[in-house]
Amino acid sequence: MSSDTSGAPARLPLHRALARLLPFARRDLPRIGLGGLSALAASIVALAIPTVLEWVVGGPIASGTTPAVVWGAVAVLGLGLLEALMVYLRRWFVLAPATAIEFNVRSAFYNRLQKLPIEFHDRWQGGQLLSRMMQDIGLIRRWMAFGLIMLVVNVLTVVIGSVLLFQWHWLLGTIFVVSGIPLWIQGFRFEKVYGVLTRRSQDQQGDLATSVEESVHGIRVLKAFGRGPHALTRFTRQAEGLRGTEMRKARAIAGVDFVLVLMPELAFAVSLAAGIWLTANGQMEVSQLFAFFAMATILRWPIESIGFLFSFMLDARTATDRVFEVFDAVETITDPAEPRSIADPRGALAFRGVHFRYQDARPHERDLLDGIDLELVPGETLALVGLTGSGKTTLTTLPTRLYDVTGGSVTLDGVDVRDLALVDLRTQIATAFEDATLFSASVRENVLLGRDDLDAFSDEAERVMREALDVAQAEFVAGLPDGAETMIGEEGMSLSGGQRQRLALARAVAARPRVLVMDDPLSALDVDTEERVQTELRRVLAGTTALVVAHRPSTVALADRVALLEDGRIADVGTHSALMARSASYRSVISSLERDEREESAQRTDPTSEIDIITEREGA
Known part of the structure; x- marks a missing residue:
């Protein structure tokens, strides 16, 4: 605009x-x-x-x-x-x-x-x-x-x-x-x-x-x-x-x-x-x-x-x-006058009566998030599912205050996130986005972006980086011309979509947050790689609370609980098996996810698929 x-x-x-x-x-x-x-x-x-x-x-x-x-x-x-x-x-x-x-x-x-x-x-x-x-x-x-x-x-x-x-x-x-x-x-x-x-x-x-x-x-x-x-x-x-x-x-x-x-x-x-x-x-x-x-x-x-x-x-x-x-533009998201602190961070994340609407929304339109009540206990992985337009991505922007709620509150360990200093809040909560944005810098600098407390070339930084790359299944880094010192082009476009996503995930893992919010960060990975990443995440981030926007049934099945989002409201919460048994809406959403996954898999293997046609045309 x-x-x-x-x-x-x-x-x-x-x-x-x-x-x-x-x-x-x-x-x-x-x-x-x-x-x-x-x-x-x-x-x-x-x-x-x-x-x-x-x-x-x-x-x-x-x-x-x-x-x-x-x-x-x-x-x-x-x-x-x-x-x-x-x-x-x-x-x-x-x-x-x-x-x-x-x-x-x-x-x-x-x-x-x-x-x-x-x-x-x-x-x-x-x-x-x-x-x-x-x-x-x-x-x-x-x-x-x-x-x-x-x-x-x-x-x-x-x-x-x-x-x-x-x-x-x-x-x-x-x-x-x-x-x-x-x-x-x-x-x-x-x-x-x-x-x-x-x-x-x-x-x-x-x-x-x-x-x-x-x-x-x-x-x-x-x-x-x-x-x-x-x-x-x-x-x-x-x-x-x-x-x-x-x-x-x-x-x-x-x-x-x-x-x-x-x-x-x-x-x-x-x-x-x-x-x-x-x-x-x-x-x-x-x-x-x-x-x-x-x-x-x-x-x-x-x-x-x-x-x-x-x-x-x-x-x-x-x-x-x-x-x-x-x-002169108004800085609406600021540090509180008297910031609070969390003495013993555990990673309990809660949405209490959360409402949200974008600034350009018309007065007669209902809130995009219309009264969200949801709690994540420390160490829990909760998958968020819903049809397109239900508000899943918007919900993931609220814990780190990329946007502020227009009603209700988001709390971390019982403290309203608006009462925390932004630097403290964003140290406790890390986000991995679906659109993996990388910077024109080395692989090392991109992965350690959230670790100002480390000397980028110290032994500890090297250990943290290697562990994060292993978790993200980013073994391709070793094959780059200069390894972790390889300079990435603008927005990481010199890498494939899957490679960009794995480096972005490694960046979130290296930050070692108490809460990890993931907005479908593995959409460009195949199912087997995604499963290996999920296994490593559970091992390395044991005790870390995770809120995951899921677009694949396999992701949903790995979560401790699942929340179904419908029209800006939490329609149901439970385990995957329990929701499959009792919720027709949930079964419909899972069926939609399975259909999308089959189509995606077909595109990867069909030589006349739209992706291959575009690639061939671009090469020509």
Whole structure:
């Protein structure tokens, strides 16, 4: 889904929006200020050059005194070198603090993404978050290192230079100042138009990044179904929309640049005519007229750059707004003010009157989980079965507070999980998901992800990793090019589905939790491998409470008890044999699971099955 900006607060004024960066920049402001002072000093040195030229033209050149002309040239050269030194100092002062600010914002942004609840990530596109993390924060850094300083310095340079123009003649100074009025009018119009366009452009870039991300992650599906041209058409349509927005931005910038270039040119022409008239009438010296135009020439770049720098500031403002949309998102799942602790963890897990509904559920819809009462005693393995859509997967997200219940409570050893610190809770309860997500890291790092208490290369870590791999029947690791040090590609796509699931299960086992929640983590394994894994799990995790979402009769049969979930409620609980004897609904669900298992087995052996057809098409 796209980013959710509905109900967003009114847009802050420009200065208040950019002021939100101050907490990240406060420590580095002194050096940025010194960079600004260096840039201002460079501009003031440049503005001093026309005064020297006035003296050279009016004195040594008019009188033909060669030594004085040489000294005048030396003075101008010295001022030029001093200006270059100030420019160098500006860059030296701002480089480190600007990158430090970028680092601070980016680190805080990533930390924020880690803390925000799953429901936030359900609503936001990955590409939108990625574009904010990389592009927008990078733009903020460039603006603070260059745009902010140069905009302030160039505006001050224009103001100071305009005042200095009056020293030669009030009429010429007035002409130059009056010519700037249309620039301010055009600037106000430009802000309104460009502000909307730059926001649209940056949002469209985020959508485009999402399309690329989805296409890369889903490349196998696109190839398998021959939908590459369709994806390209969709991408081209989005790219064309972005191109159109960028063209409108360019036209808006061209409009303001036209005025910024035209008005100084007109001022030059009118000032030249007036200056010649004043000189002819003896009201002005030639040297003064020369110095006036030298000063006006120096002011041309600061004036013409204001349009670019102003658009840069609006881009930075939009980038700041987009970044702070994430910072402002509500962090609904947090540590309690006074966390409780469990003195003697046993692994008793209980659902008491649990209700849950997703945030986007309609008011008239009933709760997805509608009053769940279920208890798991320490060391028990309980299988959860039900038809598709009954709420099994949702139930498994509640113990670790990936989502919070909307009614009732989930308790661990009698303590509401909302009263425990998140790090403690997630140390006690581990989850193995059906969709086995691995990271671009080594096998060792993936398996030991949940063991911050171990040095990854210690003897104890090696023992824990090997044991976890054995339990998960992940003997294939020994055959990888570098064994446990083999780097896994993005999301583990360099491995088969079964291999990914076994590493994900090994990761959960290595965490050594008191409660293990498994959402059908062995769906990609054959029945024999699954049985061996289950046997090893019982041996190694003896005393560990397990809640298993089961999609196979074989998994159900290995559980101590089974809970039947129907329409968000626990319809019955008992042993597999007892439920088969007394519950027609349970028998129907088991029959459905058996049918699905037979179809899955047929797909594995039938050379014309859908999986093989897709594989052959992808290879072609």
